[in-house]
Amino acid sequence: MAGPPLFSILNEDGSCEDAHRGLLSDDEVRHALDSMILNRILDRRLLMLQRQGRLGFWMTSRGEEATILGAAAALLPDDPIFLSYRELGCLLWRRIPLPLIFNQLIGNSRDLCLGRQMPIHYCYKEWAIPSVSSPVGTQLPHACGFGYAAKLRNTGQVSLAFCGEGTASEGDFHTALNFAGVFSTPTIFVIRNNGYAISTPESVQTAAESLAARAEGYGMPGYQVDGNDLLAVVKVLGEAVENARSGGGPTLVEAMTYRMGAHSTADDPSAYRSDDETAAWNRLDPYERLKRHGCWRGVWSDEEDATVQTSWDERVTSTLAECERHPPPRVESLFEGVLETVSPQLEAQRDAYLADHRRRQRDEFEVP
Amino acid sequence: MAETGSLNMIQALGNALEHYLERNEMAVVLGEDVGHFGGVFRVTAGLQEKYGSARVFDTPLAEAGIVGMAIGMGLGGLRPIVEIQFADFIFPAFDQIVNELAKYRYRSGGQYAPQVLIRTPYGGGIRGGHYHSQSPEAYFAHTPGLRVVVPSGPYEAKGLLLGALECADPVIFLEPKRIYRAARGEIPLDYYTLPLEHARLVRKGEDVTLVAWGAMLHTCQEAAALAEGEGYDVELIDLQSIVPYDLHTLVRSVTKTGRMVVVHEAPMTCGFGAELVAAVQAEAFEHLRAPLQRITGFDTPFPYSLEDHYLPSADRILRGLIGTIEY
Numbered sequence: 001m002a003g004p005p006l007f008s009i010l011n012e013d014g015s016c017e018d019a020h021r022g023l024l025s026d027d028e029v030r031h032a033l034d035s036m037i038l039n040r041i042l043d044r045r046l047l048m049l050q051r052q053g054r055l056g057f058w059m060t061s062r063g064e065e066a067t068i069l070g071a072a073a074a075l076l077p078d079d080p081i082f083l084s085y086r087e088l089g090c091l092l093w094r095r096i097p098l099p100l101i102f103n104q105l106i107g108n109s110r111d112l113c114l115g116r117q118m119p120i121h122y123c124y125k126e127w128a129i130p131s132v133s134s135p136v137g138t139q140l141p142h143a144c145g146f147g148y149a150a151k152l153r154n155t156g157q158v159s160l161a162f163c164g165e166g167t168a169s170e171g172d173f174h175t176a177l178n179f180a181g182v183f184s185t186p187t188i189f190v191i192r193n194n195g196y197a198i199s200t201p202e203s204v205q206t207a208a209e210s211l212a213a214r215a216e217g218y219g220m221p222g223y224q225v226d227g228n229d230l231l232a233v234v235k236v237l238g239e240a241v242e243n244a245r246s247g248g249g250p251t252l253v254e255a256m257t258y259r260m261g262a263h264s265t266a267d268d269p270s271a272y273r274s275d276d277e278t279a280a281w282n283r284l285d286p287y288e289r290l291k292r293h294g295c296w297r298g299v300w301s302d303e304e305d306a307t308v309q310t311s312w313d314e315r316v317t318s319t320l321a322e323c324e325r326h327p328p329p330r331v332e333s334l335f336e337g338v339l340e341t342v343s344p345q346l347e348a349q350r351d352a353y354l355a356d357h358r359r360r361q362r363d364e365f366e367v368p
Numbered sequence: 369m370a371e372t373g374s375l376n377m378i379q380a381l382g383n384a385l386e387h388y389l390e391r392n393e394m395a396v397v398l399g400e401d402v403g404h405f406g407g408v409f410r411v412t413a414g415l416q417e418k419y420g421s422a423r424v425f426d427t428p429l430a431e432a433g434i435v436g437m438a439i440g441m442g443l444g445g446l447r448p449i450v451e452i453q454f455a456d457f458i459f460p461a462f463d464q465i466v467n468e469l470a471k472y473r474y475r476s477g478g479q480y481a482p483q484v485l486i487r488t489p490y491g492g493g494i495r496g497g498h499y500h501s502q503s504p505e506a507y508f509a510h511t512p513g514l515r516v517v518v519p520s521g522p523y524e525a526k527g528l529l530l531g532a533l534e535c536a537d538p539v540i541f542l543e544p545k546r547i548y549r550a551a552r553g554e555i556p557l558d559y560y561t562l563p564l565e566h567a568r569l570v571r572k573g574e575d576v577t578l579v580a581w582g583a584m585l586h587t588c589q590e591a592a593a594l595a596e597g598e599g600y601d602v603e604l605i606d607l608q609s610i611v612p613y614d615l616h617t618l619v620r621s622v623t624k625t626g627r628m629v630v631v632h633e634a635p636m637t638c639g640f641g642a643e644l645v646a647a648v649q650a651e652a653f654e655h656l657r658a659p660l661q662r663i664t665g666f667d668t669p670f671p672y673s674l675e676d677h678y679l680p681s682a683d684r685i686l687r688g689l690i691g692t693i694e695y
């Protein structure tokens with residue numbers, strides 16, 4: 001992935017220029033480290049859970065946390081984030097309670113989405129996280145439309161949408177950026193360029209050196225940034241957000257990063273990536289870099305890191321156990337919320353099915 | 369007494385949009401050429417002038433982008449009203465409609481329910497060939513989470529459009545463009561709505577139930593008049609709402625007549641007539657006196673030179689009615 005030199009802030013020893021220190025407060029650096037630790041614990045534990053058959057699906061975000069958290073950190077709490085799917089970190093940054101996340105993953109009766117989608121298809125309106133869908137790129141024009149609404153209603157919100165570099169090949173990517181440019185919506189598009197769309201390398205998605213360069217064609221600024229450097233991401237996105245909020249329109253940001261794990265629980269990256277490549281990126285691990293920065297700043301230590309790890313590990317274990325105890329959603333809920341009210345056609349289907357279902361339940365109960 | 373005016377369907381739709389934009393300041397109209405030009409069929413004429421270019425505006429030429437953007441606007445609290453210039457051009461937006469718009473309420477557990485209405489002229493009879501003539505209602509009817517509504521005249525067009533705009537669900541509003549100007553009527557100029565989901569009894573009869581929607585309703589009226597001349601008494605029903613549909617009205621009618629003929633422009637196989645025939649026979653089986661029939665477009669792409677052969681004509685419908693009655 002050769003390209004122009006990237007904009008970075010963090011030095012190898014975790015230090016940075018004084019001018020950049022204020023990009024994040026001490027508390028924010030601590031919150032980011034805390035979120036990264038939890039994110040990695042979840043990646044480990046949920047991957048295991050999937051292997052044990054207790055979870056339908058999982059996608060790790062290890063390696064991309066700085067891009068993901070940096071975007072959330074650059075926004076205000078009610079700025080909507082249109083997730084692609086690998087952005088668990090945004091939920092953690094916004095402090096969405098762990099049980100609400102687990103309930104979605106399990107699809108139990110307490111899932112805010114009533115168990116209607118596969119794991120990681122989050123939706124948390126209270127935290128300005130609209131619904132995730134699997135077809136890639138469809139969220140990009142939504143972010144543009146939301147931005148238009150925010151502008152017309154004068155709410156001051158900025159919308160941000162994520163996508164991967166593979167998704168930049170989709171038609172929705174083009175229309176979203178074109179519309180955002182034409183209507184000058186307060187919208188930030190973040191490409192997590194992690195090098196691969198499942199197994200397909202970036203060279204198959206584009207012949208261009210940079211995806212950020214496309215911005216010019218849409219009449220908006222475009223930047224590449226070191227996506228494994230939290231401070232650099234916050235600086236570039238922070239400026240883009242401020243520009244959008246003050247009426248300057250959209251920005252495209254391409255964050256150069258690397259998916260350290262598999263695409264999902266359904267593939268094995270050793271089949272399409274070299275060990276050398278992975279090792280090179282491991283040296284740029286965003287968590288290690290931020291940890292060194294936290295220590296350099298004097299707001300983090302190895303001891304605290306270990307304590308936080310243990311504490312989250314325990315909370316994850318107990319919360320998971322609790323969430324796994326909740327029953328699946330009510331059968332009746334299958335038929336609710338398709339339209340605002342149940343259609344006569346669906347009503348007939350529901351009544352017939354539920355009568356049969358209840359009869360079967362009675363029969364099971366009566367058989368000794 | 370409420371003021372009325374002689375309006376064709378285009379004027380009635382424009383009148384409805386004006387009422388709605390006036391009432392709901394969150395309402396916006398977007399699409400290709402809908403702004404300054406007022407739409408290629410002139411439905412949105414004068415709206416931008418009155419409500420400004422932030423609320424009534426032209427978009428880049430990209431249907432998926434128009435619908436995708438409208439969904440986002442809905443999520444952000446606006447009430448977007450989309451025009452897709454011809455229903456034949458709606459397919460680039462199919463993913464946004466089917467995978468996003470239709471499922472948003474359901475998949476978010478009701479947290480978000482973007483209210484988007486998509487208006488689009490559809491149907492043949494204007495020498496439009498493949499790409500200015502199709503009737504895509506069955507594609508959308510097969511997607512839970514959408515409403516599909518088709519008006520057949522100016523009074524219905526205005527009342528159903530306003531009814532659909534008051535409704536919280538996403539709506540595909542198919543406008544029969546062949547009768548855009550031909551269908552004219554004296555209609556109230558004030559705000560009024562018609563209920564969705566109600567089929568309209570157009571003509572009472574005893575011998576056979578004839579069901580249609582959109583422009584085909586008018587062809588069916590001709591056929592019913594011809595049948596009357598030959599001594600047959602046809603009951604004609606305008607379905608109006610494709611989904612959800614008013615099965616009750618159809619079953620009540622077929623229980624009386626014992627016969628049903630469904631007419632639509634779209635191809636027969638998997639057309640919406642198949643759904644109606646299946647549902648009615650299940651509910652009215654013991655009352656049937658003849659097989660339920662469909663008279664429809666053929667399983668061909670919509671033709672250009674031979675469109676009069678493709679579209680159900682009053683004569684073809686008449687023969688179908690007699691065949692059913694005499695079965």
